[in-house]
Amino acid sequence: MASSDKSSGLREGDKVKYSHFNGEFSAWTGTAGVGFSWIQQQSSKQEDRILLRCEPFEDICDAVAAIFDGHNSSAASEHASKNFLTALSHQCGLLLATAEFESQSPILGRIRSVTARLRPQKTVWPRYLDSAIIKTFKKLDSEIKQHGDSGTTATVVLFKKDHKGGINAKVCWVGDSRAIMFTDSGVEDLTKDHRLANTAELSRIGVHYGMHNTEDKISSNTLVRISGKLYAKPQPIRVREEDLVRPLSTREDMTPEARTPVMDFEESGDSSACFQIDKQPGYKHTKSFVGIFTDEQGHAVSSVPRVFAGETRRSVQNTRSLGDRGAASAVIAHPEITDVLLPPSARIVIASDGVWDVMTSHNCWSMLQRTPSTSEAANRLLKKTLANYVGVARVDDISIILIDCGFEENLRLRAEFLGGK
Structure with a gap:
């Protein structure tokens, strides 16, 4: 995958990227105030997919980053990555239309008015978005099952700025493609692996x-x-x-x-x-x-x-x-969803289990906390992951997305920090 300007590794993001082969890409989106870098090292299976949108998507969000780690073929991850945003837009439209219809009812309108006063909106996200995300996951799950036995994880992070310039993230996921967040004080898991160890x-x-x-x-x-x-x-x-x-x-x-x-x-x-x-x-x-x-x-x-x-x-x-058609009924497609107001210095890492099977969240943070650029950090994480597979017969697909908040300012501050060491 072609990367951007070699001098900075950045460019104003104005397009959607789908990845399904080895390569890397970097972008900066001023609307969301974040910088992205992704890198992939696919095995012979080539079942991982990456979705990266570096521009606003309707009024839902300002940017999107997602990893889909497929298994039993790439059909599920391919379908989910290519259709997630379209399905989400459709479900948001249905819920919005329902809300507008109900608002025409005097009784329902009065109830909603009272509810709004008692429970004012405290988030930048549309109030129906969580329900739309859940419906989207369920719809994609049903579509995939109709066409085969393939399955996939899905870890999706939506970004949106609030009126104060703060960067908000909505994280939704099924499976074990983990998302973690670096802060000045340490590392925090934004997702919990959907495995039996949970x-x-x-x-x-x-x-x-x-x-x-x-x-x-x-x-x-x-x-x-x-x-x-x-x-x-x-x-x-x-x-x-x-x-x-x-x-x-x-x-x-x-x-x-x-x-x-x-x-x-x-x-x-x-x-x-x-x-x-x-x-x-x-x-x-x-x-x-x-x-x-x-x-x-x-x-x-x-x-x-x-x-x-x-x-x-x-x-x-x-x-x-x-x-995962034919899998146990206990294996569900209902996502967990969490909202995070990102600290100004936050860095987010989203990766498939090809990384987390051989590395802990803390080790990832310890290795990358002083690496200023996202592209350099992504490459370093890939090399360390591959080194950890030495002696292992099978190397899994590896997909990595790094996101820095307020990227231009943080790039300068990190460079100054490292220069003083």
């Missing part, structure tokens, strides 16, 4: 699919079922802020036979809700459990527990993803 995810599966310990012979290996019933039954709704049984189901997307009552999100876009288990139309949902393979001597064959589909025995490492 106790909230393990709890979600255990609560909604029951607990069951048994063994099941598969060929010469034994499948040890850690949690989750083979034939789970829908349980009464249990509202838990961190848990979600099923992704949001809109009536227009469902066949009459598949429709079940669901709980609506609050007007604030609160995604802390719990839904009844239902079957998605057009493809089969299998039951879920968590397990690992062991050999005849009882030694673990798989290095980490995985989520298994009870009927097909297909397993995945991530507990949330887009696509």
Whole structure:
């Protein structure tokens, strides 16, 4: 991928970039007040995709950076990266039209007026945006499942300036393509990996699919079922802020036979809700459990527990993803969403698990905190990641995006800081 001006590695961003091969790119967008650099090192699978938009997108945001780490082919990551913004725009339009229609009702208009006074808008984001993001993830998930068995993670960061010049980020994700933030005081994980090491995810599966310990012979290996019933039954709704049984189901997307009552999100876009288990139309949902393979001597064959589909025995490492038709019903497409007001000196790193499988967030921060330019930092992170794979038979796809806030000013300050050392 062609990069920008070699002297600075920057240019005013005015286009959208999709990446699907080895290369690098740098850009500066004054509207959002951030500088971007991305770099990729694809393996023979070439399943990672990057989405980078360096210009405002409608009235939703001023810039977008996203990584989609595909598995079982690149079909899911390709579809999600190319269609995410279009789908988000469509869902925002539907929700906005609904809000305008409801505002014509005197009673609903009066209720909304009172609600607005009691709960004034405190964010730069449209109040319907969280719900639109959730619907977008669900729609992409359904589209991908209709065309194959591929799946993908999705970590999307939207940027928007407020009236005071502060840079706001909205982070939404499924899977384990992690986003972290550097500050003057250290490093903070903006996302939580949707893996079974995440106790909230393990709890979600255990609560909604029951607990069951048994063994099941598969060929010469034994499948040890850690949690989750083979034939789970829908349980009464249990509202838990961190848990979600099923992704949001809109009536227009469902066949009459598949429709079940669901709980609506609050007007604030609160995604802390719990839904009844239902079957998605057009493809089969299998039951879920968590397990690992062991050999005849009882030694673990798989290095980490995985989520298994009870009927097909297909397993995945991530507990949330887009696509993965035939995977366990515990693997959902409902994103987690968080809002962050970025400190003036913040640097954000978004990377696929090709990085995080061999490096911690703290090690990444320690290595890059004094590297002034995003392009130099991205290259340094790639080289260190590849070095950590020495002696490993298989090197995963590696995708990295670095974002600096107030980039032009921070570039000067970092250079002065390093010059004084």
